[in-house]
Amino acid sequence: MTRRVVVTGAGCVSALGNTVPEFWAACLAGRSGIAQIDGFDRTGIRFQNGAQARGFDASQHFDGKQLIPLDRFAQLAIVAAREALAHSQLELTDDERARAAIVTGSCYGGKTSEDAGFVALYRDAQPRVHPLTIPRLMANAAASALTLELGWQGPVWTVSTACSSANHAIGQAYWLVRHGLADVALTGGSEAPFTYGSLKAWEALRVVSPDTCRPFSLGRNGMILGEGAGMLVLEPLDRARARGAKILAEIIGFGMGADAHHLTQPSAAGAARALRLALADANLPPEAIGVINAHGTGTAANDIAESAAIREVFAAGLHNLKVTATKSLHGHALGASGALEAVATVLGLQHQCVVPTANFQEFDPDCDVPLCIERQLWPHEAAVSNSFAFGGLNAVLVFRRAGPNSALMLNPTD
Amino acid sequence: MSESVSPAVLERVLRTLADTQKLPLEQVTPDATFEQLNIDSLDGINILFALENEFDINIPDESARLVRDVRQLAAGVQKLIDAKPAPAA
Numbered sequence: 001m002t003r004r005v006v007v008t009g010a011g012c013v014s015a016l017g018n019t020v021p022e023f024w025a026a027c028l029a030g031r032s033g034i035a036q037i038d039g040f041d042r043t044g045i046r047f048q049n050g051a052q053a054r055g056f057d058a059s060q061h062f063d064g065k066q067l068i069p070l071d072r073f074a075q076l077a078i079v080a081a082r083e084a085l086a087h088s089q090l091e092l093t094d095d096e097r098a099r100a101a102i103v104t105g106s107c108y109g110g111k112t113s114e115d116a117g118f119v120a121l122y123r124d125a126q127p128r129v130h131p132l133t134i135p136r137l138m139a140n141a142a143a144s145a146l147t148l149e150l151g152w153q154g155p156v157w158t159v160s161t162a163c164s165s166a167n168h169a170i171g172q173a174y175w176l177v178r179h180g181l182a183d184v185a186l187t188g189g190s191e192a193p194f195t196y197g198s199l200k201a202w203e204a205l206r207v208v209s210p211d212t213c214r215p216f217s218l219g220r221n222g223m224i225l226g227e228g229a230g231m232l233v234l235e236p237l238d239r240a241r242a243r244g245a246k247i248l249a250e251i252i253g254f255g256m257g258a259d260a261h262h263l264t265q266p267s268a269a270g271a272a273r274a275l276r277l278a279l280a281d282a283n284l285p286p287e288a289i290g291v292i293n294a295h296g297t298g299t300a301a302n303d304i305a306e307s308a309a310i311r312e313v314f315a316a317g318l319h320n321l322k323v324t325a326t327k328s329l330h331g332h333a334l335g336a337s338g339a340l341e342a343v344a345t346v347l348g349l350q351h352q353c354v355v356p357t358a359n360f361q362e363f364d365p366d367c368d369v370p371l372c373i374e375r376q377l378w379p380h381e382a383a384v385s386n387s388f389a390f391g392g393l394n395a396v397l398v399f400r401r402a403g404p405n406s407a408l409m410l411n412p413t414d
Numbered sequence: 415m416s417e418s419v420s421p422a423v424l425e426r427v428l429r430t431l432a433d434t435q436k437l438p439l440e441q442v443t444p445d446a447t448f449e450q451l452n453i454d455s456l457d458g459i460n461i462l463f464a465l466e467n468e469f470d471i472n473i474p475d476e477s478a479r480l481v482r483d484v485r486q487l488a489a490g491v492q493k494l495i496d497a498k499p500a501p502a503a
Contacts, residue, residue: 046475206459206475222475264456301455 001180004237004252006402008245009088011080011188012343014228014330015051019083023330023340024347028375030356032329034212034224037194045199047208051226051331052194069132070145071110076229076336077142077190078149084186085150088233088245092152092184100152101182102143103173105165105189107335108198110137115195142190142229154182163295164256165189166338167387167395170232171254174397177234184239188339190229199225205264207299213332215296215325216303216371218362223297226331230339232346247402249346252382253282259392266302266388271295271309274394278384279313282398287317289398290380291354293341294369295388296325297332298359306388307367322372322380324348328358338387342397345385349401354378419485419492426468427488434464447483461487469495 012019015033016026026033037050058067058075061082067075092100113136117129135141140158147156155176159168166189173187193202202208202225209222240247255277259270279286292314295306314321326344333340344355354372372378385397419427424444432439435451442451453461462473465487471494481487 046472204459204463206462206478210475262454262456265454 003178003180004250005174005177005234006237006240006250007232007248007346008235008240009084009090009233010231010248010343010346011083011087012228012230012340013053013056013076013080014333014340015053015226016330018053018055018079020087020343020347023343027326027329027344027347027355028353030329030358030375032212032358033226034331039194040196046203047210049209049212049224050194051224051333053228069135071113071136071141072192073106073108073110073112073190074136074142074145076192076227077104077188077231078145080188080190080229080231081146081186084231084233090184090233096183097151097153099154099182101154101173101176101185102146102152102156103159103169103176103185103187104140104143105159105161105167105169105335105338106139106142106191107160107162107165108191108193109139109160110141111198112192112195113137115197118197146186152186160335161393161395162389162391163332163334163337164387164389164393164395165335166230166342167385167397168256170338170342170397171256171395173234174251174254177236183235185234186231187234188229188231188342189336191334191336192227193225193334194227209298212359213298213328214359214361215294215298215328215357216307216323216364216367216369217360218364220298220300220303223299223327223332226327226333226337228330228333228336228340230336230343232339232342249349249402250400251397252400253278253284253398254396255279255281256395259394261392263392264390266305267392268305268308268312270392270394271306271386271388272312274396275309275313275384275386278396278398282382284382284398286314287320288382289314289317289384290320290322290378291345291348291383292321292323293345293383293385294323294325295386296327296357298327302388304366306386307369310369318370321370322354322376322378323369324355324372325357326355329355338385338395338397341385345383345399349380349383349399352377352379419488423492423495424488427465427491428484430464430468431461431484434461442484444485444488445483465491471495471498
C-alpha cells in the first residue's frame with residue numbers, strides 16, 4: 001500500500017517567535033533572531049551570540065506540576081506540537097489513536113537538565129541530583145511526553161543524528177504514513193542547547209561565528225547556535241480530503257545516506273547522493289525543484305561542499321532554482337533545524353515565495369548557487385530541504401505545493 | 415615573527431604536536447607543513463586544545479585559521495605567551 005502524504009498542521013517555537021505566524025513574519029521580513037546570548041554567565045566563552053527562543057515562557061504553557069519532568073527541549077516540542085495539532089484540527093477516534101505515530105528528532109535531548117545535575121555534583125559538591133534527571137534528559141523525553149498528553153499509542157521513537165535529526169524523523173514518519181504503517185503522524189524536532197558546558201564544547205570545536213551566520217557569503221565565519229522546535233502533522237491525502245482539512249503541502253520524497261568520509265568535514269559527493277536519492281524517491285527530475293532550503297550553516301566547509309553538491313545535481317535546472325538558508329534567521333537549532341526549515345519550506349510553497357537569506361555580504365565564487373537574499377515571489381511546484389549532519393549523515397526531504405493550480409489538485413484521483 | 419621563538423617554546427610546541435598526533439618527535443620538524451604531517455581540521459583543533467593547556471594561553475579562532483605549518487604555529491604561541499601579563503611576584 002502506497003499513499004500520498006500531506007502536511008495538515010505546522011507548529012514551531014524559535015528565536016523568531018512562539019508560533020508559526022510569528023516565525024513566518026520574521027522569515028519574510030528577513031529579520032534574524034540572532035542576538036547576544038542571555039540567561040547565564042558567558043564569561044570566558046569566545047562567542048557571544050546565539051538564536052535563543054527568548055519569548056518562550058514555559059509557565060504560560062504548563063502548570064508547575066506538569067513542568068517537573070520536562071526539560072526545556074521537551075517543553076519546546078510540546079508547545080510546537082500543540083500548535084501543529086490545533087492548526088490541523090485533527091480529531092482521532094480511540095482506534096486511530098492506537099495507531100497514531102510520533103517521530104521526533106533531537107541531537108542533545110535534555111542537556112539543560114543534565115548540565116544542572118553536573119553543576120550540582122561537580123561544582124557545588126551536592127550529594128544528589130534531581131530524581132527525574134534521567135527521564136528529563138533521555139532523547140525520547142519529548143516524544144514520550146507527547147504520548148502522555150495525546151494518548152497516541154502507535155509507533156513512537158526518537159532519532160538522534162546530530163544536525164539531521166529532524167529531517168531523519170520527518171522522513172521516517174513520512175514513510176510510515178506512505179506505506180500504511182500509521183494513519184497519522186506527528187513529527188519534527190526540538191533542541192535546547194544553551195548551557196555553559198555545551199557552549200564551551202562548541203567553542204572548542206571552533207566552528208561558531210563570533211558575530212553572525214552568513215550562509216554562502218564571502219566573509220562567513222561560522223555557525224550560530226539556535227534553539228527551538230518544529231512539528232508537522234502528516235496524514236494520507238485521502239484522509240485529509242475526506243475530513244475537509246486544509247492541506248499545507250505534500251511530502252513526496254525522502255533520501256538519506258552516509259558520507260563515510262570524515263567525522264566533521266562534509267562531503268559534496270555524500271550530499272549529492274542524498275539529494276539524488278530524495279529526488280528518486282519523489283520521482284522528480286532536478287528541473288522540477290524550484291527552491292532549496294539549504295543546510296547552509298555559514299561555516300567555511302559546509303557551504304562550499306553543499307554548493308558543489310547543488311551545482312552537480314541541479315546542473316540543468318539551476319535557472320529554475322532559488323536557494324535559501326534560513327539558519328541565518330533562526331540559527332542552527334541542531335536536531336530541530338530540519339523541522340524549522342521544513343516549516344519554512346512548506347510555507348514558502350503555500351505562499352509561492354522564497355525566504356531571504358539574512359546577513360549576506362558578498363558573492364563567494366566557491367559558493368556559486370542562486371542564493372535568495374531578498375524576499376521574492378517565486379512560483380514553484382516543489383521544494384527540497386537539506387540537512388547534512390556532523391558524522392556525515394545526510395537527510396533530504398522533498399515537498400510539493402498543495403494549491404488550486406498545483407499538480408496535487410489537478411490530479412485529485414491519484 | 416618566526417625568528418623570535420625561543421628554543422624552549424619551540425621544543426615544547428614540537429613535543430605537544432608529536433604527542434597529539436602520535437608521531438615520533440624526530441618527524442615533527444620546525445619546517446614541516448601540516449599537510450606533510452597529515453594534520454586535518456579535527457587534528458588541528460586537538461592540537462590547539464593541547465597547546466592552550468600546555469602554555470596556559472587562549473588561541474583565538476581567527477589567528478588559528480591562518481596557520482599552515484609548524485613554524486607559524488610556534489610563532490603564534492610565542493606571541494600569545496609574550497602577551498600574557500607577567501605573573502605576580
